[in-house]
Amino acid sequence: MTQTATRDDDVAAGPRASAERQGDVRLSLQGVDAFYGQIQALRGVSLEVRQGEIVTLLGSNGAGKSTTLKTISGLVRARQGDVCLEGESIARLPAHQIARRGVVHVPEGRRVLRGLTVKENLELGAFTLKDNALRRQRLEEVYALFPILHERRHQDGSLLSGGQQQMLAMGRALMHGPNVMLLDEPSMGLAPKLVTEIMRIIKRLNEAGTTILLVEQNARLALRLAHYAYVIENGEIRMQGDAAAMREDASVVKAYLGLGD
Template identity: 85%
Template sequence: MQTINRTDAPATGTRPGKVRLGIRDVEAFYGQIQALRGVSLDVHEGEIVTLLGSNGAGKSTTLKTISGLVRAQRGEVQLEGESIAKLAAHEIARRGVVHVPEGRRILRGLTVKENLELGAFTVKDNALRRQRLDEVYELFPILHERRHQDGSLLSGGQQQMLAMGRALMHGPSVMLLDEPSMGLAPKLVTEIMRIIKRLNEAGTTILLVEQNARLALRLAHYAYVIENGKIRMQGAAAELRQDESIVKAYLGVGE
């Protein structure tokens, strides 16, 4: 298990590609409560990286801090070597870091098509907007079928597809996915994970938060384990998955 590292220092030497997204010694708070305690991690170009841990460990806060929804009190967030830590959330999105939040956040009263079009709010080229919409419909045919339906009336799995499609309308260079399998039937979970893999194979770099650790480790290239706001372990996902003692001690969730 040479690649497994039980410290919170990023281990970048054996991973291919350049660092697309990096955070260094990030601390974040909710009022007086410290949620992140010096978190550091790297997401390399073309990777799926998964961030694992129990409820309340700091997974979602890490994504929110990257996307600007939570402000880092200390530390650095960098996209391709440039600091984005002090940018507003919409400016970070303009740089290509797109957050698909837990709970999907589909806008009630808007059709599926209108929800998708909101994802392209920064795209001024009408031809490009139409092209991306066609690509989303090709990836998620059910969204085309139901494009005139209120998005909030879709099933849970369809809403997850809509949330991901809305993010794709932006043309992300990095996609932050927060619990995409939550509340879904096993068949739909398999479909969502297949789509995530397909997006990655098409060139999208992904940072994935997923409660089902075993499933995430089958999908990801690299993994970090967060506990009480600190990175406790990291390594190649395939190696972490094969070490039952690690799975039981740190990742005892999901089957």
């Protein structure tokens, strides 16, 4: 697994989860199988994301991390099993209806729309919102969180740096008012200083009440940030547990994440 050269102590650790997880289950997968054609990508995947948590899903390239997020957001259909939001199945809903229920996916690669300004890219995140005052309020909140986006609001979003485009992608998701934010490799391709800044922003979002399912290539940093962690291998969940405890177990890190000292 590729690791971004960012020091663990550059990002403050999240709160240590207790042995008994707290909060209501916001999002769950129950025995999910998913396929690309005849190729099975997920095998009986079950996991939970509770209210107020950062949950991280870790594993090597091709293990099924991004497919899990795509299955939650409706871009890939679960062939078996179920995906539930607050106890209600969303597995058979089209992607746009899942998004309207507040499950917002920030995909790998950021997907900033060329030819649209930063402000226009952000406003696309609130395209279903009829309340103009609320739309303006959310826009101001995004600008407060990401001042560079306000500074460059009239610039073509595709001309931003990689880190700024990641901020734009996250800001666009926040415009939707997410119940659960799905973040796929937010640090990919970024310089270490920008990785640190993005992780601090994710922590701030969570502290402000956003529930997050995080897929992240920098496993040590993700385990420092998260409350709870799952490890996926060959499309199957191989282990799960308190993120802080998992991070401190050198044998776990080496065996499952390929990150020996």
